[in-house]
Amino acid sequence: MNVIKIQPNVKKSKDMPKQRVAAYCRVSTDNSGQIESLETQIKHYETYIKSNPSWVYAGIYYDEGISGTKKEKRHGLLRMVSDCENKKIDLIVTKSISRFARNTADCLELVRKLLNIGVFVYFENENINTGSMESELMLSILSGLAEGESVSISKNNKWALKRRFQNGLFKISYAPYGYDVLDGKLVVNESQAEIVRFIFSEILSGKGAQKIAKVLNDRMIPTKRNSKWTSKTIIDMVRNEKYVGDALFQKYYTDDNFNRRRNKGECNQYFATNHHDPIVSRETFEAAQAVIDQHCKEYGLEKNNSKYQNRYPFSGKIICGQCGGVFKRRTHATGRHRIAWCCSTHIMDIEKCSMKYVPQADIEFAFVTMMNKLIFGHEAVLRPLFNALRGMNSENAIEAIKAIDKSLEENALQRNVLVELMAKGYLEPAIYNKSNNDLLQEAERLRRQKESITQLLSSDFQAATEAGTLLQYAAKTSTLSAFDGALFTRFVARVVVLSREEIAFELKCGLTLKERLAR
Numbered sequence: 001m002n003v004i005k006i007q008p009n010v011k012k013s014k015d016m017p018k019q020r021v022a023a024y025c026r027v028s029t030d031n032s033g034q035i036e037s038l039e040t041q042i043k044h045y046e047t048y049i050k051s052n053p054s055w056v057y058a059g060i061y062y063d064e065g066i067s068g069t070k071k072e073k074r075h076g077l078l079r080m081v082s083d084c085e086n087k088k089i090d091l092i093v094t095k096s097i098s099r100f101a102r103n104t105a106d107c108l109e110l111v112r113k114l115l116n117i118g119v120f121v122y123f124e125n126e127n128i129n130t131g132s133m134e135s136e137l138m139l140s141i142l143s144g145l146a147e148g149e150s151v152s153i154s155k156n157n158k159w160a161l162k163r164r165f166q167n168g169l170f171k172i173s174y175a176p177y178g179y180d181v182l183d184g185k186l187v188v189n190e191s192q193a194e195i196v197r198f199i200f201s202e203i204l205s206g207k208g209a210q211k212i213a214k215v216l217n218d219r220m221i222p223t224k225r226n227s228k229w230t231s232k233t234i235i236d237m238v239r240n241e242k243y244v245g246d247a248l249f250q251k252y253y254t255d256d257n258f259n260r261r262r263n264k265g266e267c268n269q270y271f272a273t274n275h276h277d278p279i280v281s282r283e284t285f286e287a288a289q290a291v292i293d294q295h296c297k298e299y300g301l302e303k304n305n306s307k308y309q310n311r312y313p314f315s316g317k318i319i320c321g322q323c324g325g326v327f328k329r330r331t332h333a334t335g336r337h338r339i340a341w342c343c344s345t346h347i348m349d350i351e352k353c354s355m356k357y358v359p360q361a362d363i364e365f366a367f368v369t370m371m372n373k374l375i376f377g378h379e380a381v382l383r384p385l386f387n388a389l390r391g392m393n394s395e396n397a398i399e400a401i402k403a404i405d406k407s408l409e410e411n412a413l414q415r416n417v418l419v420e421l422m423a424k425g426y427l428e429p430a431i432y433n434k435s436n437n438d439l440l441q442e443a444e445r446l447r448r449q450k451e452s453i454t455q456l457l458s459s460d461f462q463a464a465t466e467a468g469t470l471l472q473y474a475a476k477t478s479t480l481s482a483f484d485g486a487l488f489t490r491f492v493a494r495v496v497v498l499s500r501e502e503i504a505f506e507l508k509c510g511l512t513l514k515e516r517l518a519r
Contacts, residue, residue: 019090021049022058024080026099038064045093058089081110084119096125176242177224178279186242186276193279195221196243199234200280203288208295209234238292244285245278313485314341314363314495321498323353330357337361343497358497358517364483366515370505371480371487373513378474385511386471389464404450411443466491467509 023045027038061080120131178196179186202212209231216229318327325345342357422432496504504514
């Protein structure tokens with residue numbers, strides 16, 4: 001008997017395209033032990049990938065000294081995702097979910113994004129390959145545990161920091177301009193210290209922060225981070241107690257969502273006097289504070305806030321139609337336009353914005369003209385607007401919100417039923433996961449829809465209120481003969497300078513009215 005062996009019709013492995021594999025590594029602190037760990041990880045993955053004959057080495061991506069709670073700050077990770085989008089990577093290998101992300105939302109978002117472009121992730125410790133998963137339920141559970149671990153670590157770190165603050169054992173890791181960190185202590189950097197003393201002396205001589213910043217930029221003196229000097233940088237330096245040798249700890253804190261915020265009393269602060277060598281004397285420092293405080297009082301500035309208060313009716317309300325910059329008040333020593341408003345971008349760099357100044361008197365005249373038109377034609381312009389805004393069917397919106405709330409309740413009940421069926425073994429895991437994910441996506445869509453309707457309802461009510469107030473004023477007022485700053489502040493949201501010949505008043509009721517400028 002002749003036996004004929006038929007070979008299987010399968011492509012030889014050498015004809016199969018090889019997977020382009022990259023690895024991602026991360027350490028959360030930049031101390032020497034962690035850096036060594038990172039170097040070990042990089043060497044391990046390079047060898048691991050190159051030893052697999054089915055893989056092609058596509059590189060190692062890493063972040064050092066970066067927390068895993070926020071993906072926006074991890075440039076190595078973002079660069080890797082960009083290369084995935086450009087079809088340079090097929091598979092990503094990483095140590096664990098906690099190394100990839102300690103935030104459940106970020107982890108799932110990244111995995112979904114990579115799956116959509118055909119890139120899979122293999123987590124070594126958990127032995128999870130997103131390319132062979134029936135669903136993302138297990139990944140969701142494990143990444144949730146990783147996030148919980150991150151919260152626990154954060155709390156422990158905060159407790160340890162608090163103890164070091166209280167015991168005076170905290171070591172500063174970042175030095176302000178004028179200092180270097182040596183073995184956890186602040187040491188004067190003499191070349192930078194000269195600039196610090198120059199800034200304090202200029203402040204005491206009456207120079208403004210913006211002029212000081214311009215002088216330093218013209219001299220091409222870099223800041224601590226090799227960027228340009230700004231008025232805010234100067235003010236922050238003059239306010240910094242470290243230049244007199246003291247140290248205030250916990251000026252900022254990290255909230256429960258891992259966002260860094262200025263401490264305005266939410267957490268205890270710790271003050272250490274004579275913590276390190278000073279750069280300026282206490283007399284100089286206190287005198288500079290007095291000058292800055294007086295400057296803030298004169299120009300309507302809040303402490304710890306670089307924005308102007310409403311010292312003038314137009315402050316912060318005039319916007320450049322060309323670049324979006326805010327106009328600032330300027331006093332001209334000569335010429336017929338003594339007081340004018342000029343685009344802040346144009347002041348800093350004429351190449352970035354060519355919009356020239358607008359005389360204050362012209363803006364005031366245009367406002368008076370616009371208001372007189374509204375007073376004269378309020379029945380034709382304002383009343384139809386008020387009736388339309390008031391007549392918007394808020395009842396329909398409220399009913400829609402009630403219907404969404406009911407749908408959300410039903411959605412939650414359906415998910416509870418799924419959990420019960422799964423627990424009793426009546427559902428296959430794959431069916432449960434798919435049904436549960438569909439319900440979660442539907443619930444998220446309903447929540448977004450409810451939020452949109454709520455915001456729309458709130459804005460319509462506010463606009464109707466503003467329109468009614470303006471109509472009531474216009475109906476009982478005779479024409480204006482002069483500019484009224486309080487009236488401008490009451491009804492105008494902002495002014496957009498379209499050109500030196502035309503501006504637009506955006507009223508709080510939603511109307512936008514254009515006026516020509518008197519030339």
